[in-house]
Amino acid sequence: MSQRIVFFTGRTQIKDCSKIAKALNEKRSVKTTLVTLGEYNKVRGEKENSFGRVKDILPDIDIDITEEQAEKDQNLLNHLSSIVGAQFLGRAIASDRYIGAMRPTGTWYKDHPLYWNRRRIHAFIARTAIKIFRYLKTTRPNAVFVESSSALYCVTRELCKSLGINSFYISSPRVWSNRIYTETENDFLWLECRDKYSLLSSRGIDTSLRKLSEKRLLEFRAKQSQPDYHSNSTSETASILDNLKVSEIVRYAKLWVRFINEPWRKNPRSYVSKFLSPVGLIKRYIQRKRSEEIYNDIVDIEPDLEKPYVVYFLHVQPEATVDFMAQRYMDQISTIRNISALLPPDIPLYVKEHNPMVGRRTSEFYAELFHIPNVVLVNHDIHSHIYIKSSEAVVTLTGTPGLESVLYGVPSIALGNVFYSVFDGVYDAENWEEVRAILSAIPDGLNKPTTDDAVRILASTYSASSPGVWPPDTEKSPELTRKTADVFYSMLG
Template identity: 30%
Template sequence: MNIAFICNHFKTMFFYEVALQLEKSGYKVFWLSPSKRWANWLYSKGVPRNRILDITEYWKERNGGNKSLTTNELQSLFSLEEYSGIRINDVILMDRLLSKKHIEYALLYLSTCNKHITNFISTNNIKVVFSEATWAFELITIMICKKLKLNCYCPHTIRIPDGRFAFFEGHNQAKFEQIRKVTEEDIKLAEAYYDMFLTKKPKPKYWYINNKIPKFRLDWINKMISHIIMKVKGINHFDETYFGTRYLIQKRIQEVCNAKLISILNPFEKPPRERPYVLFTLHKQPEASIDVLGSMYSNQLETIKKIIRRLPVTHELYVKEHSNSIGDRSLNFYNNIKSLPNVKLIDPYVDSHELIKGADLVITISGTIAYEAALYGVPAITLADMFFKPILANNNVDLSSINIQEIRENLKSFRREKIIEFLAYMYANSFEGEVSDPKTSPSCVSNENIAKVTRGFHKVLSNQLS
């Protein structure tokens, strides 16, 4: 079977190690790259050039030619929308870089991707694609796969239980590939994990990895030099996953300054707990969890305002910052939140599990905190459609219809058995292993982890052949 991986920065190194193992079993692996840097990295590893689509090679088609879409190109993009249910405008707004470019450029980029990805997949008879769902390049590939009736999987952590991943279908995390039926062993694992969760209140590994306050680091200088060299060589031309040098410098300075100012003026407070409250947690941004999974709610300040408009006067809204986000947002952003009626901006280092237990309702866009709340039997809703919806009070909810009393009444039927059933289902349809990149988590490319992860890939691919 011919399969493909999409390059995504340092995760390309992780996917490459998995690909090597799959090729030993007879799979023929191809690569889709939005970046010349990572296409060149694959060449250096001995991957044949005819196995790699480097989209940056095709911008020359526009040189001296038409700078706007033809009618046929526009119709082709519209056809993708019809098959996938995803709008091109949404794809552009989901992308943290393309959304800042001129609309004509964005459409030309996506049209070029559409043409050459479709041709590459069809010509090479690729049956399954593995990807992330962060960049527009990945999102349009997912749309193309839907049109071609092929599976595009996004292997990703299932968050709870930790250390496991599943193969999510498409660009969101509403559904994942069904692997097998639940066994007695799955139920035992679920019961043991649930008891441990209630006792120890564990945080996922990725939370600890990312939980760092921005401060100047010496390795930033080497990174800047590397980016300047790539720019001079023209390696990043037409690479819409590359942050420009100026952007990176501005962002790093801004993060450090924001973090310092916040440490001095401290806009946060401890939870007063004087009145009943609803808990809403902010997402780190930019991040696929908010920009892609929760694209319709990606303006978090406006989302908070919508919640406030539906909140009864008997309740306060606790807005808790994500501790991984300190430095990302300005003091002005926090002051805008604090100016809203009946809103308390909560210290990001307060124990979130204790906040959950005291809340009448937990609201998040796509966050793990709703999953955790459900395990405690606390009413929780997500605004995005999420895979843990079977244990939530509501999922993919319309903010205009929120009714706290009704939600709490509906949850009176909460049973431990329902939680165990769901966790057992997660064990049955996920795999041991860490899906990450060696820059964030060096252990992900260890022989032990690659062996575990590859077993999952083998299983999901064998399902395609059966």
């Protein structure tokens, strides 16, 4: 009997999924289907010529939603809530990255853009989710690969779970290479890893897994492993000549012509025209240049790493991991001010900028940061691991440094809702009173994570992941595509 796998994704991952589908086609027992949203994505999927079938499930949404239709949509949402949980559904919609600034693909009425509002958001989620639910309930595939982002995909994975269908998505891990992380839960990231961590604490770690984890820990510390973007500055103001190249001018011109002809460009929740217009580009360059000047005036190029200090790593913003997962602390200036006030007076708070954000914040942001007592803005060109290793503690909202610090044996304080908060060595603060109690114990009262804690973290993460790479590269490394396809195949049961 043939195994069936459904890929439910949009334009960003259609090409990557087609590579996997093509590799799976070599296994004659596998049939693949692409489920996507909108005619554009359907045509794009068909052009790949890798999927056995391509299905568009984008529902019809009227330009005006009547009271009667809104009531029907609400009933659908109530039905979804009974399946996935009302809190989960509400959280998924509230944290959606795309609804705020984008229209649903292919949905506009004549020349009028279909702007997002409460009724249309609910109509889109309710009608589309019910369509995919009915489709999966009827076809009963062996497994469903679901894109990792947006409310609709989160809800779909929960619907799969209710039907007893194995669903999974893949994201790139940050603490090792050549592995892909798969899980059947969503919204609460890395749930399987957390479960493995709990089991390993009571049952111990087998010899082979321990050796693998210990080896990776040594490599991590020796090579200061990070995602590439952490070590590469992407400031657009580094060289104005780069932006004046003919190729760049032509690229911007094409983008501008495209967007001024799109009917949805007038969407008041879309910032495309502001950022891509010629005037907008010039204004943005000037603003970033001024911001960089302020930043360079106040940054400490050679901070003292010998004396005790606590380090806070600024986050990219706007970003769901800040604005949703750490909502109470999303005003980072206020958060830094509070942390500084709660620290012992002889312990400064070092604040390191996120490399891609240099010049992207307002000059007022840096000026206000400069005037907070006991706060030092430190050089972003110094590797973050150097700050971590020498610090008394790392404070972050939801960032990777909070996990990396534990691997170095440095206590971590997590203010947001983050997957690694259950690990030993991480202080999960629920409110400012708890933060006060934690910070007042510095430098002598905080329990430091041990090497065994770090090994167990890596062991649990390895246990909850599979070898491979995502997205696969068929041109440079066809064997990696086959390896990833094998991982997908193993999900079919």
